[in-house]
Amino acid sequence: MxxxxxxxxxxxxxxxxxxxxxxxxxxxxxxxxxxxxxxxxSKYSNLPVIDLGIKITEKDLNNSVVFANSVLNNMKRLETSLGWSDIRVKTGTPSHGMFISFSPEREAIKLGRDALVAMKASVQLLNSFCNKHNLNHHACARYLTSFKFSGTPLNSSCTRMEKRCSHEEYLSPYRSIDGSCNHISNGKMGESFTGFTRLLYPDYLDGIHEPRRAVNRNLLPSPRSISLSVVDHVEKLDEHLTLAVMQWGQFLEHDLSRPATAVMIHTEKPIECCSAQGKNLSPRYIHPFCSPVYASTKDNKRYTKKSLDCMNYVRSIPALRSDCSFGPSDQVNQATHFLDGSQIYGSTYRKSNSLRSFISGKLEMSDENYLPMSQNPMEDCQVNSSKSFCYKSGDSRVNFQPQLTAMHTIWFREHNRIAEELANINSHWEDDILFQETRRIVIAEMQHITYNEWIKKILSSKYRSIIEAFSIFDENIDPSVSNSFATATMRSLKSLYDGNIKLFNENREANSSLSLQKYFNNPNKIQQPGILDALIRGLATQSSQKIDRHFAEDLINKLYTNGHFGFDVLSMDIQRGRDHGLPGYTQYRTLCGLRNAENFNDFSDVMPEKHINILSETYSNPKDVDLIVGGILENVEEGSIFGPTFSCIIADQFMRTKKGDRYFYTNEIQPKPFSVAQLNEIKKVTLARIFCDNGNNITSMQRDAFEKVNTRNNLVSCEGEDIPRLSLSLWEEGRGRYFH
CATH class of the missing domain: 1.10.287 (Helix Hairpins)
Incomplete structure (x- = not known):
């Protein structure tokens, strides 16, 4: 210790x-x-395990696994009953929208079954040995991590957690689609369908999986009651930043993080925890994976007048612990843990192949150069016809809202634009070489925009210095995405949203708008004449909101709405943080160098009195405050959009995302590094250039698309040299240091 x-x-x-x-x-x-x-x-993996003097034998471990399997097998009767009773997620409902965003892929379901067995076995061990001796649950759960799966039926799943990379895989000039073999010492590090890492030890009520409670052991306040107490809908516009800051942040979040919602064990169908009308279900119809958000008694204006009692929330699929041990639950990340365009290309070879045309290295596109169409629009979107527009991409959230769909569209186009030019330069290259070379350049562009443009807008110089100081690749650095980064910090970017999406013409005049609530998972406007360009101009023109307690009502009361009622994004994110075992806000602020908070007034170092009063009236103890709630109520730091705690968590993640990625575009010791000349070309790329090159008819743009047009960031022609272009002539085979 x-x-x-x-x-x-x-x-x-x-x-x-x-x-x-x-x-x-x-x-x-x-x-x-x-x-x-x-x-x-030092704050998680290296914490010592204290020997509690409990004797647990291999037979005990085996018995716990047998017991866990029997528990899961016994769910079949309940799941069959739910099917007979028509308790299911109905098409077009808010529950359907939620499932689209966090739907599990088959790999997550398969691996999640083993993780569920390990979790249930851990609970059984804790109940059998720790409760018997009246031991602290958290200490006991940590003690269980000293017992591995070896010698139990779970050992085979542990074998799947290991990957020894071949010489050919490790020396591949191209990163793998699934993130494997980035590190030679651990081929699974950063791979898709592995668990999120943690900055702090998880906080579960039972030490294993049950969501935490308040310090006084009572239930924590309802997420919905917290949301109603904290949020207001008054616009707080940023004077300098555009909505591109929000949209790029969400695009990155989807690249790095994708939790998976649990499904039924025996049928793999989505789980519904409330009625289709938002009413509470009888206890006999509630699946064990349910953790619904209940409407607050304060909610008499928005929901209870419509008799809404319940918002569907299903717990996330757990992940096997990386050391193949019993103990507290982690959650699976379906994305790779690298900034590698997985939201474009997918995180499995099956998904990636489904998006490729296999002609000249290009991605598949639909008519008029738009994203490929989903084969199951009524499943993949909240639409009422199999002929409705619904797109597919590397991430299921592609249709979440029009601006995100536009971002996916222009990056698919950017890939195909580069592939076509490379094919002209190197006409003898076959499809796979063209695809891989193009993907490598596109990922480099995304990494450069992130670290050279976006991070400069969201973090203060202090935290940018941390990222820059520790930037050289280190085989020992784990790049895995932290649970707090994915589940709280990046989710706070929803505060930047505007519920009114303005559509701008070339003169930067807003001649119409889209109401966000009407277009969740419904991209039917995108292919209408002029809409894509208007959305792109809007991202570079419309003011960003601020990260604070001011949220668009579309997200707080109308998320995934079916026209009758919708969900609340902040309530869902609070619930997900508890589901994932995130400790309270006070522990993270202490981790990040702020003083330990023993009472609410101790928050005064980073919060105004008004926000402290809101928290003291909502929670009974400062240690009960949820991370995402405390984070959005902090004063933003100068030169940042975040307060100190979220800034710290983000700086940590982007430091490791760069330092722990052998294929990061600036790393000179990867198997096939870019030449100095090629790097100089990549460093010319800006989001403004991506907008110019991939709209339908974008003729002008400011140099910095993340910043509003002003005297030093004025509109310039897309055709001139004011917005630099990447020259692909240096990728001609045989030129300079370039080789195959």
Whole structure:
């Protein structure tokens, strides 16, 4: 414990001296690069396991696994009964919309079954041995991590958790689709369908899986009651930033993170925890994976007058622990943990192949150069006809709202634009080489825009310095996405949304608009004349909202609406944080160097009195405050859109995302690095250029699409040299350092 505290103190010291490191020379940096690793692991993986003196034999472990399998097998009767009773997710309902966003792929379902067995077995061990001795659940759950699957029926699943990469795989000039073999020492590190990592030890009521409770052991406040207490709908526009900041952030979130909603064990069908009208179900119809959000007693204006009692929330599919041990649950990430365009290309070879045309390296497109069409629009979108527009991409959330669909569209087009030009330069290249070379360039463009443009808008110089100081690839750095980053920090970007999507002409005049609530998972407007360009101009013109307690009503009361009622995005995110075992806000603020909060007034170092009063009236103890709630109520730091706690979590993630990626575009020791000249070309790329090149008729754009048009960021012609272009002539085979 002393060792862990020692590393914690040193890590906080690194954060607090970030400005010093920004000016440090290379030799001094090399002596502290290890902090990039201990910043995570000293607070989770390296915490010591205390021997509780409990004797658990291999027979006990086997019996617990047998018991867990029997529990899951016994669900068949309930699931059959639910089918007979027509308790299911109905097409077009808010529950359907929720399922589209977090739908599990077959790989997640298969791996999740083993993780569920491990979780149920861990609960049985805890009940049999820890409760018997009246031991602390959290200490006992941690003790269980010292017992591995070896010698139990789960050992075969542990074997699937290992991957030894061949010499050919490790030396491949192209990163894998599923993220495997990025690290030679651990071929599974960063791969899709592995678990999120953690910055802090999980906080479950039973130490294993049950959502945490308040410090006084009572139930935490309902997520919906918290949302109603915290949120208002007054617009707070950012004076400088555009909605492109929000949209790029969501696009990145979908690249790095995709939790999976659990489905029925025996039928693999979606689970409904409320009636189709939003009423509570009889207990006999509630699936064990249900954790619905109940309407608040304060909710008399928006929901209870419509007799809505219940919003469907199904718990996320768990993941096997990375060390193949019993103990607390983790959750599966269906995306790769790398910034590698998985929302475009998919995270499995099956998905990737379904998106390729297999002609000249291009991705499949539908008529008029739009995204390929879904074969099952009534399943993949909230539409009422099999002939409705519904697109497919590498991520199921492609149709979530029109601006996101537009972003997917222009990146599919960017891939095909580059592939076509490369085919002209190297006419002898076959389809697969063209596809892989194009994908490599597109990923480099996305990484460059993220680190060179977007991060400069969202983080202060202090935290940008941390990312820049620790940027050289390190085989020992785990790039895995943290649960807190995916489940709370990036979800706070929903606060940037505007419920009124303005459509702009070339003169940057808003001549019409779309109401967000009408277009969740319903992209029918995209292919109408002029709409795609109007959406692109809107991203570069319309003011961003701010990350605070001000949310668009479309997201708080009308999310995935079917016209009668909708869900609440903040309530769902609070519930997901509890589902995923995220500790409270106070623990994360302490992790990030803020003082320990023993009472609500201790939040005054980062919050105004008004926000402290809201929290004290909503929660009974400061340690009960949910991470996402505390994070959005912090004062933003100068030069940032986030407060200090979220800034810290984001800086940590993007440091590891870069430092732990062997194929990161600037890494010189990857199997096939870009030449210096090629890198210089990639570094010309901006989001403005992507907008210019891939709209239907975008003729002008400001140089920095993340910043509103002003005297130093004025509109310029897309055809001129004011917005630089990447020249692909340097990719001609045999030129310079370029080789195959």
């Amino acid at each position: 002393c060792l862990a505290v020692h590393f914690l103190g040193m890590s906080v010291w690194v954060l607090s001296h970030a400005d010093t490191f920004a000016t440090a020379n290379t030799s001094s940096m090399s002596s502290i690069t290890g902090f990039g690793n201990s910043y995570i692991e």
